[in-house]
Every structure is written in structure tokens, then in C-alpha cells.
Amino acid sequence: xxxxxxxxxxxxxxxxxxxxxxxxxxxxxxxxxxxxxxxxxxxxxxxxxxxxxxxxxxxxxxxxxxxxxxxxxxxxxxxxxxxxxxxxxxxxxxxxxxxxxxxxxxxxxxxxxxxxxxxxxxxxxxxxxxxxxxxxxxxxxxxxxxxxxxxxxxxxxxxxxxxxxxxxxxxxxxxxxxxxxxxxxxxxxxxxxxxxxxxxxxxxxxxxxxxxxxxxx
Amino acid sequence: xxxxxxxxxxxxxxxxxxxxxxxxxxxxxxxxxxxxxxxxxxxxxxxxxxxxxxxxxxxxxxxxxxxxxxxxxxxxxxxxxxxxxxxxxxxxxxxxxxxxxxxxxxxxxxxxxxxxxxxxxxxxxxxxxxxxxxxxxxxxxxxxxxxxxxxxxxxxxxxxxxxxxxxxxxxxxxxxxxxxxxxxxxxxxxxxxxxxxxxxxxxxxxxxxxxxxxxxxxxxxxxxxxxxxxxxxxxxxxxxxxxxxxxxxxxxxxxxxxxxxxxxxxxxxxxxxxxxxxxxxxxxxxxxxxxxxxxxxxxxxxxxxxxxxxxxxxxxxxxxxxxxxxxxxxxxxxxxxxxxxxxxxxxxxxxxxxxxxxxxxxxxxxxxxxxxxxxxxxxxxxxxxxxxxxxxxxxxxxxxx
Numbered sequence: 001x002x003x004x005x006x007x008x009x010x011x012x013x014x015x016x017x018x019x020x021x022x023x024x025x026x027x028x029x030x031x032x033x034x035x036x037x038x039x040x041x042x043x044x045x046x047x048x049x050x051x052x053x054x055x056x057x058x059x060x061x062x063x064x065x066x067x068x069x070x071x072x073x074x075x076x077x078x079x080x081x082x083x084x085x086x087x088x089x090x091x092x093x094x095x096x097x098x099x100x101x102x103x104x105x106x107x108x109x110x111x112x113x114x115x116x117x118x119x120x121x122x123x124x125x126x127x128x129x130x131x132x133x134x135x136x137x138x139x140x141x142x143x144x145x146x147x148x149x150x151x152x153x154x155x156x157x158x159x160x161x162x163x164x165x166x167x168x169x170x171x172x173x174x175x176x177x178x179x180x181x182x183x184x185x186x187x188x189x190x191x192x193x194x195x196x197x198x199x200x201x202x203x204x205x206x207x208x209x210x211x212x213x214x215x216x217x
Numbered sequence: 218x219x220x221x222x223x224x225x226x227x228x229x230x231x232x233x234x235x236x237x238x239x240x241x242x243x244x245x246x247x248x249x250x251x252x253x254x255x256x257x258x259x260x261x262x263x264x265x266x267x268x269x270x271x272x273x274x275x276x277x278x279x280x281x282x283x284x285x286x287x288x289x290x291x292x293x294x295x296x297x298x299x300x301x302x303x304x305x306x307x308x309x310x311x312x313x314x315x316x317x318x319x320x321x322x323x324x325x326x327x328x329x330x331x332x333x334x335x336x337x338x339x340x341x342x343x344x345x346x347x348x349x350x351x352x353x354x355x356x357x358x359x360x361x362x363x364x365x366x367x368x369x370x371x372x373x374x375x376x377x378x379x380x381x382x383x384x385x386x387x388x389x390x391x392x393x394x395x396x397x398x399x400x401x402x403x404x405x406x407x408x409x410x411x412x413x414x415x416x417x418x419x420x421x422x423x424x425x426x427x428x429x430x431x432x433x434x435x436x437x438x439x440x441x442x443x444x445x446x447x448x449x450x451x452x453x454x455x456x457x458x459x460x461x462x463x464x465x466x467x468x469x470x471x472x473x474x475x476x477x478x479x480x481x482x483x484x485x486x487x488x489x490x491x492x493x494x495x496x497x498x499x500x501x502x503x504x505x506x507x508x509x510x511x512x513x514x515x516x517x518x519x520x521x522x523x524x525x526x527x528x529x530x531x532x533x534x535x536x537x538x539x540x541x542x543x544x545x546x547x548x549x550x551x552x553x554x555x556x557x558x559x560x561x562x563x564x565x566x567x568x569x570x571x572x573x574x575x576x577x578x579x580x581x582x583x584x585x586x587x588x589x590x591x592x593x594x595x596x597x598x599x600x601x602x603x604x605x606x607x608x609x610x611x612x613x614x615x616x617x618x
Binding site for chain 1: 218219529613
């Protein structure tokens with residue numbers, strides 16, 4: 001269960017964006033919609049514990065993210081939240097497989113090579129496992145990043161603008177991929193986007209509200 | 218997936234940059250290593266060859282030259298002193314050991330030293346085969362000289378006049394090999410030892426033959442080249458040099474003082490090289506620092522991605538420090554190898570060109586200390602870049618800021 005209420009994300013005490021409220025049950029998906037600069041990404045990162053929570057709260061299951069220390073947030077994120085970004089997917093110089101295993105490595109957890117290989121296979125990247133990450137196309141790299149987000153069987157998958165600058169076909173493929181990834185792992189899925197095409201796939205929509213400088217949260 | 222893999226992935230993107238930085242470090246380490254090794258082996262060599270000699274007495278001239286020629290078989294002698302003077306000094310109560318040394322001839326480039334068996338005791342020399350000489354014109358040969366000259370017991374050879382190869386042979390007064398010494402690792406390995414009287418006999422024979430002197434006339438001016446002296450007590454150090462300086466034509470040289478003087482003479486050049494080595498090390502540390510700082514800023518987004526995957530800031534610090542350490546160790550190992558190779562070449566050149574026979578110390582604690590130093594230097598250079606990674610604002614980096 002994800003419960004977001006009156007969440008205000010802030011940098012250095014300066015609030016930048018607000019999300020009035022959202023409740024997701026396991027297996028459910030939602031979009032955070034808003035134009036560029038509305039602070040969608042900041043809200044997403046606040047839920048992941050990477051941006052300060054200025055007001056309001058984020059609960060994932062029994063865990064109140066705002067109540068965790070910084071170190072606990074890192075730990076919680078590594079074990080329970082899968083993140084997919086718009087254009088930072090893989091680390092060049094490492095194989096695709098190693099890029100998947102970065103998740104358990106960063107979280108300090110045992111590395112399940114078999115499961116990583118199975119996920120790559122499942123996402124059609126079975127033949128890329130040993131290839132250096134920089135030889136993958138952009139779309140393949142994104143798929144590998146989605147596989148990595150699934151690897152730790154997270155409670156929550158957060159995706160930031162995953163379909164920006166994709167054509168309609170590719171947009172549909174990525175949308176399908178994310179929803180089925182979440183469904184498969186039983187995770188909740190939250191996508192921050194300005195791409196209205198995704199509404200067809202994921203009808204639950206909340207709006208990010210930018211907080212202007214000086215405005216009280 | 219592990220830290221080294223990740224570090225290699227980072228390094229692998231700029232192999233030339235990193236190779237350059239590792240090489241600067243390696244060169245600094247090499248210069249410092251080579252100089253340390255050479256000065257250590259030179260000091261070892263001098264210490265061993267000095268064998269606790271407190272004072273060298275010989276003809277007036279350069280005291281350093283007197284010591285180099287008498288103790289280390291390096292320079293030419295300053296001249297000779299009358300036998301009578303030498304005999305007086307031998308009875309001097311302040312002296313515990315007085316070893317006469319007579320130089321002048323050589324065989325195959327190895328010096329023939331006219332002396333007493335007490336010379337062997339100075340260096341704790343032991344017989345490998347045969348015996349010490351008991352009569353003039355018998356020689357006991359040092360291990361290295363015997364090996365290089367292929368000498369064997371019973372062999373008869375003529376000495377050559379002078380200390381360099383190619384001198385005129387004293388064919389009328391041949392020597393006989395009666396003993397070969399075990400290796401000692403000291404100067405005695407490179408000497409051919411005989412009785413003091415042998416040297417007189419060779420040269421008196423020449424004088425009778427060539428200058429028409431009678432044997433009595435020829436033997437009336439017997440001399441030795443120098444005396445190596447060990448004191449009986451500290452009192453000797455206070456009194457002996459002053460007493461001897463008053464004798465006409467005599468000088469007393471204190472090895473401790475002269476070696477210190479030699480060190481300060483050589484030291485100027487060594488110091489410049491050594492400073493150059495330290496300068497290279499400092500420069501390489503600075504290079505590491507600059508390269509790591511720019512690496513952190515180039516990798517901001519990847520480091521932030523690691524944070525997004527749950528990595529603690531300390532892991533990012535560790536990755537940067539690990540990268541510095543890995544390069545430091547690489548540079549240190551390459552530098553140590555280069556430095557050792559350079560020292561070995563220099564030692565071989567010195568040994569085979571009439572300089573002191575240097576033996577580069579074998580791998581030991583000092584080498585580990587150098588490696589540790591290189592590692593510490595590179596770690597120190599990576600602390601600040603590591604902190605930059607530690608304090609990275611992941612959320613800004615992930616949003617492309």
C-alpha cells in the first residue's frame with residue numbers, strides 16, 4: 001500500500017512541488033502528470049528518499065519514509081524501491097548483467113545471477129547479458145534498467161519520464177513493459193510524466209503542483 | 218558485481234589519462250627507490266670494508282685518498298712511510314690492532330696487498346682451501362679474485378707493476394698461490410694478500426737489477442704504504458691523531474670523518490636527484506587529485522544512479538579512494554621495479570668499472586615501506602575527491618543539473 005498525503009518536496013528547505021494525495025494498492029499503477037518544471041521528478045525522488053520531504057507524508061506499507069534517517073532511506077530504497085530514469089540507465093564499461101547486479105551490489109544484498117539472467121531473457125535481452133552496456137541501443141538500455149528495477153522484487157517501482165521522446169509504438173511498448181513488470185512482481189507502479197499517451201494504459205492520474213518561490217506549502 | 222569491476226569500468230574509459238598518472242608516480246617512486254638503494258648499498262659496502270678501522274696512517278696527502286686507497290682499494294696511495302716509523306707505531310700502547318698495508322702491484326686488475334695475517338682477522342676471513350701464507354712470495358687469494366683470475370692452489374704468477382692492468386711484469390719474482398679464501402662480502406674478496414716482505418723482495422730485486430744497487434743498499438729504505446689501526450680505548454681517539462700529525466711526512470686520517478666528508482661531497486648531487494624524485498611524487502599526487510576531482514564531476518550521474526539503487530554515500534567515497542589506491546599501488550609496483558632495475562644497473566657498472574663493488578639490498582621492509590608510501594600518497598590525494606563523491610547531491614545529478 002502506498003499512501004501519499006500532502007507531500008511537498010523541497011531542496012534545502014525550499015519547497016518546489018506538491019502532491020495532494022494518492023493511494024495505491026499492491027499491483028496498482030498511477031501517473032503523476034504535469035508539465036515540464038512542475039516538480040514531478042522531485043516528488044518521485046522525495047518518495048524514494050532522495051529529496052527532502054518538507055511537508056506531508058509518504059507511507060509504503062508500514063514505513064513512513066519521512067520518519068527514516070538518511071541512512072535508513074538509502075537502505076529502504078535499495079531493498080524496496082525500483083527506480084527507472086529518463087536517460088540514465090546503465091554504466092558503460094560494465095556488462096549488461098553486471099548493470100543489473102549493480103542493484104543488489106549497491107544495496108549490499110546477495111547477487112542472484114540466475115534471476116538477473118532470467119529477467120534479461122524475459123525482456124528479450126538474453127543475448128546481451130555479457131555485452132558491454134555501451135553496445136546496447138537506447139531502448140535496450142531502458143529495458144535493462146526496467147529489468148534491474150524488477151530484480152529486487154520491490155514494493156514500488158518509480159519511473160521518471162520513461163516515454164519522453166519515444167514514438168507512439170515505442171511508447172506503447174514501454175508502457176506495457178512497465179505495467180507488466182509491476183504486475184509480475186506485485187509492485188505498485190508510479191510514473192512521473194508529461195506524456196498523455198500513457199493515460200490510455202494507466203487511467204489513474206494525479207497532478208503535480210509546482211510551488212512558486214515564497215509560497216507557503 | 219564488485220567494487221574492482223566498477224573501478225575498472227571507470228578507469229577503462231580513460232586508460233591513457235590513468236596510465237599517464239600511474240607513470241608519473243612510477244617515475245617518482247623509481248628515482249627515490251634507486252637512490253635509496255644505491256646509498257644504502259654504498260653505505261653497507263663502506264661499513265663492511267671499514268671493518269671497524271679507527272685510524273689510517275700514511276704519507277701526507279689527501280686524507281680521503283689515503284683512506285680510499287688503503288681501506289677500500291679505490292684510489293692510488295699517497296706515498297709510503299718508512300718501516301721504522303711503522304714499527305714504532307705498532308708498539309704504541311693505545312693501539313689494539315695495527316695492520317700494515319703495502320700497495321704497488323696487481324694481477325689482472327686485482328691489487329696485491331703486502332700485509333700480515335692480521336689483515337684477514339679484520340674481516341673475519343676464513344680459508345676455503347690451502348692456507349694463509351707463511352713465507353714471502355706466497356699469496357692467499359680473496360674469493361672473487363680467485364674466481365675471476367681462475368687461480369688454483371700451487372699456481373705461479375708474476376705481479377704487474379702498478380694498480381691498473383697492463384703494468385710491467387715482475388717476472389723474476391713470481392708469486393705462488395697457497396690459499397684461497399671463502400667469500401666474505403667485503404673488500405678482501407677482491408684482493409690478493411701476501412706478506413709485507415714479498416713487496417720488498419719484488420722491488421729490491423728490481424732496484425738491484427736496474428739501478429745497480431747492492432742488496433744491502435736496496436733493503437736499507439724499506440717502507441710500507443699505510444697502517445690500519447684500531448684503538449685499544451677511547452683515549453686513542455683523543456691522543457693518537459694529534460701525536461701522529463706532529464711526525465714529519467705522516468698523516469692520520471679518521472675514516473669516520475673522511476667518509477662523512479665524502480658523503481657530503483656526493484650528497485650534493487644525490488640531494489638534487491632525490492629532491493627531483495620527491496618533486497615527481499608531489500606532482501603525481503597533485504595529478505591524481507586533479508584527475509579524480511574531474512572524474513567525480515564527469516561521473517556525477519552514474520554515482521547518483523548508484524545512490525538511487527540504494528548505495529550509501531560511503532560506498533561512493535570507497536570507490537573513489539579505491540580507484541586512487543589501485544593506481545597508487547600500480548604506480549608503486551612499477552616504480553619499485555624500475556628503481557630496482559636502475560639501481561642494479563648502476564651497481565653493476567660501479568663494480569665492473571673499478572668503483573666500489575655494490576650489492577643492491579634484496580627485497581625487504583624498505584621496499585614494502587616504499588609501496589606503502591605510494592599507497593598512502595595516492596590515498597591522501599583521493600580523500601578530497603572521495604568527499605566530493607560522498608557529498609554528491611544525487612537528486613540534482615539525476616535531474617541533469
